Amino acid sequence: xxxxxxxxxxxxxxxxxxxxxxxxxxxxxxxxxxxxxxxxxxxxxxxxxxxxxxxxxxxxxxxxxxxxxxxxxxxxxxxxxxxxxxxxxxxxxxxxxxxxxxxxxxxxxxxxxxxxxxxxxxxxxxxxxxxxxxxxxxxxxxxxxxxxxxxxxxxxxxxxxxxxxxxxxxxxxxxxxxxxxxxxxxxxxxxxxxxxxxxxxxxxxxxxxxxxxxxxxxxxxxxxxxxxxxxxxxxxxxxxxxxxxxxxxxxxxxxxxxxxxxxxxxxxxxxxxxxxxxxxxxxxxxxxxxxxxxxxxxxxxxxxxxxxxxxxxxxxxxxxxxxxxxxxxxxxxxxxxxxxxxxxxxxxxxxxxxxxxxxxxxxxxxxxxxxxxxxxxxxxxxxxxxxxxxxxxxxxxxxxxxxxxxxxxxxxxxxxxxxxxxxxxxxxxxxxxxxxxxxxxxxxxxxxxxxxxxxxxxxxxxxxxxxxxxxxxxxxxxxxxxxxxxxxxxxxxxxxxxxxxxxxxxxxxxxxxxxxxxxxxxxxxxxxxxxxxxxxxxxxxxxxxxxxxxxxxxxxxxxxxxxxxxxxxxxxxxxxxxxx
Amino acid sequence: xxxxxxxxxxxxxxxxxxxxxxxxxxxxxxxxxxxxxxxxxxxxxxxxxxxxxxxxxxxxxxxxxxxxxxxxxxxxxxxxxxxxxxxxxxxxxxxxxxxxxxxxxxxxxxxxxxxxxxxxxxxxxxxxxxxxxxxxxxxxxxxxxxxxxxxxxxxxxxxxxxxxxxxxxxxxxxxxxxxxxxxxxxxxxxxxxxxxxxxxxxxxxxxxxxxxxxxxxxxxxxxxxxxxxxxxxxxxxxxxxxxxxx
Ligand code: SF4
Ligand code: SF4
Numbered sequence: 001x002x003x004x005x006x007x008x009x010x011x012x013x014x015x016x017x018x019x020x021x022x023x024x025x026x027x028x029x030x031x032x033x034x035x036x037x038x039x040x041x042x043x044x045x046x047x048x049x050x051x052x053x054x055x056x057x058x059x060x061x062x063x064x065x066x067x068x069x070x071x072x073x074x075x076x077x078x079x080x081x082x083x084x085x086x087x088x089x090x091x092x093x094x095x096x097x098x099x100x101x102x103x104x105x106x107x108x109x110x111x112x113x114x115x116x117x118x119x120x121x122x123x124x125x126x127x128x129x130x131x132x133x134x135x136x137x138x139x140x141x142x143x144x145x146x147x148x149x150x151x152x153x154x155x156x157x158x159x160x161x162x163x164x165x166x167x168x169x170x171x172x173x174x175x176x177x178x179x180x181x182x183x184x185x186x187x188x189x190x191x192x193x194x195x196x197x198x199x200x201x202x203x204x205x206x207x208x209x210x211x212x213x214x215x216x217x218x219x220x221x222x223x224x225x226x227x228x229x230x231x232x233x234x235x236x237x238x239x240x241x242x243x244x245x246x247x248x249x250x251x252x253x254x255x256x257x258x259x260x261x262x263x264x265x266x267x268x269x270x271x272x273x274x275x276x277x278x279x280x281x282x283x284x285x286x287x288x289x290x291x292x293x294x295x296x297x298x299x300x301x302x303x304x305x306x307x308x309x310x311x312x313x314x315x316x317x318x319x320x321x322x323x324x325x326x327x328x329x330x331x332x333x334x335x336x337x338x339x340x341x342x343x344x345x346x347x348x349x350x351x352x353x354x355x356x357x358x359x360x361x362x363x364x365x366x367x368x369x370x371x372x373x374x375x376x377x378x379x380x381x382x383x384x385x386x387x388x389x390x391x392x393x394x395x396x397x398x399x400x401x402x403x404x405x406x407x408x409x410x411x412x413x414x415x416x417x418x419x420x421x422x423x424x425x426x427x428x429x430x431x432x433x434x435x436x437x438x439x440x441x442x443x444x445x446x447x448x449x450x451x452x453x454x455x456x457x458x459x460x461x462x463x464x465x466x467x468x469x470x471x472x473x474x475x476x477x478x479x480x481x482x483x484x485x486x487x488x489x490x491x492x493x494x495x496x497x498x499x500x501x502x503x504x505x506x507x508x509x510x511x512x513x514x515x516x517x518x519x520x521x522x523x524x525x526x527x528x529x530x531x532x533x534x535x536x537x538x539x540x541x542x543x544x545x546x547x548x549x550x551x552x553x554x555x556x557x558x559x560x561x562x563x564x565x566x567x568x569x570x571x572x573x574x575x576x577x578x579x580x
Numbered sequence: 581x582x583x584x585x586x587x588x589x590x591x592x593x594x595x596x597x598x599x600x601x602x603x604x605x606x607x608x609x610x611x612x613x614x615x616x617x618x619x620x621x622x623x624x625x626x627x628x629x630x631x632x633x634x635x636x637x638x639x640x641x642x643x644x645x646x647x648x649x650x651x652x653x654x655x656x657x658x659x660x661x662x663x664x665x666x667x668x669x670x671x672x673x674x675x676x677x678x679x680x681x682x683x684x685x686x687x688x689x690x691x692x693x694x695x696x697x698x699x700x701x702x703x704x705x706x707x708x709x710x711x712x713x714x715x716x717x718x719x720x721x722x723x724x725x726x727x728x729x730x731x732x733x734x735x736x737x738x739x740x741x742x743x744x745x746x747x748x749x750x751x752x753x754x755x756x757x758x759x760x761x762x763x764x765x766x767x768x769x770x771x772x773x774x775x776x777x778x779x780x781x782x783x784x785x786x787x788x789x790x791x792x793x794x795x796x797x798x799x800x801x802x803x804x805x806x807x808x809x810x811x812x813x814x815x816x817x818x819x820x821x822x823x824x825x826x
Contacts (some may be wrong), residue, residue, distance in 0.1 A: 022616065119784075352804075
């Protein structure tokens, strides 16, 4: 077998492994006794009964065999005795990719349950890194990593879009609170807090930014947002690429040092928190002079110190809390979110199991960006769905943007009657703003906010068309609707709308084709597009097209508030001068 | 006692022990040549935990079946683990007592019985584990020839250890010879097999515990079982007065 020709990539993987093995990983690869105690810790195993290929030890053995064949003596001398084997072909590497990326979210639940201290999640991350090193990875991982390397954040948000969004949120907050002092500062030197966020907030959820700003304002905090190094997420954690991890973390650290911030506060994002707070310094090989904390801890401190006041009767729906794997199992954040929830929500119901034993949201480890594995992800999500359902809660709170997406997807898939939110939203909703401000955050966008706009709704579901039409018309827009792609294109040419809301999955011409046709048509290409879909796994039908991406993207079901926030953002922030 | 048995009990064991010690030393040096990862960041999680506490907890976790879900929910498997490993300790102890401290078990039927009960129990667990490894598709999928062989080797070794416990060569040297030859083989084979896991245990658990202690994950917090699951009614949260700032 050893005489077999080895592919260039396979050889590079072996060479790279020699460089990436550290004592912890070598120990984890050498020490497994195949006792099977970790098997049932994994949500993939529980959701796929009878299929041993999901067992953590089985998955680990796919890379362990290479380690044993090349680095461990018994495996070198009598490989078959310990199931050691090398890797020869690119096809074998592709198979390894499907395991490392498609069958494990690096949630670390099995690691915590191994009596031997085998940390499979860390081994799996190394495996991902080896594959990424030779260019073998899911498409989504390649795209996101490229964006983070080249543009500086993992969603490819341009600096001007980021600053525009902050500006927009800032103006809205000043209007709402009636105080120019509520404006969001950018690059202010010497502040106590530099607030960093997840680019998802800029793109899909700007309300979390204004909610955080409102809390900082109420606490009278000396704070700022940075113009660079604002993305505290880090795809290096998911791709196993330590170089990317170090480069991304360094951007945040260097910006904080430049503006002399005393503390970097990270918005609620599990992998961002872990990457920046717990791993970043190790990847970047640098020490920092400032503190770093999760905004959960910041908000709790404000409450403990009496810097903000809340009225928890504002949040009456039964809520439960989902521990993000990265926050909990990898960074020890267990009690702070619960204490905070207890203070801002009236009816908190613990999910079981919880804390370090909680199950993954199934969107972890970058799984949401790997659409090719969506079916097995959603299948494995049954475990989480059962856990959520058992709580009887109507709201699941999580301190992680990845979990927000993962949970939203599974809630829709398993038809649970729940919504997902974050602590920052609950705190902002419960916030009692005294003296300087009398009015709480507006629950609805002012009527006629969309006056003068024409919006084309393309969706094959009559209920969705009716809902979108009602919300948009109530806010002053002129709405035209189409039930399929061809009709939509014809109406777009006729009406020249300011915005098109576009479903992806439709009979006949699907949303992807409509979108590309619009982008390629000189008369239509400037029309803004917001994709609204109930099939996030079909995202690639839009994003993989060789045309500029849509201006917005929303998952169904979409709330009135989210719809309006995003529609307004697309129309206003993008610099459209037609109205207002 | 025949010359062969004397040789098996003494020279053979000593040679095998020296060989094992040398190979183990080499093994540890091999592991240590890999660089140890470093955690530069300030600690996270509860202020009550430290790297040191994490390491101690991590080493002790195998004696705390309540700590990990895997041992808590599969208590019978955990009991098997304990019995098996106590059996290993007893069988090893016997391999030193018979040649070097025979007076300890001579005319001490109770002690002999204790050894026999413990080792036979371990032998029974060994049989159960062999069956489980063959029958359970999950176990089969992760098992290598070494896994089967090591388990069979130990189980057979237990049987001969139990039979040898009375140390009565006058009643037949067969079991004693088999026991000591197997012990020597075992000592030579162990460093190359999964049985050497106890050599790695202190290292893997040290590094995992150090990291988890530094990050406030160890000691693992209790996964609180909500009362409403039994009572089917929602529980109100208490504002827990806790821990740390990150
Ligand atoms: S629990 Fe640990 S030692 Fe046992 S099979 Fe799993 S990884 Fe291996
Ligand atoms: S890290 Fe999580 S997803 Fe991966 S094998 Fe372990 S339990 Fe399963």
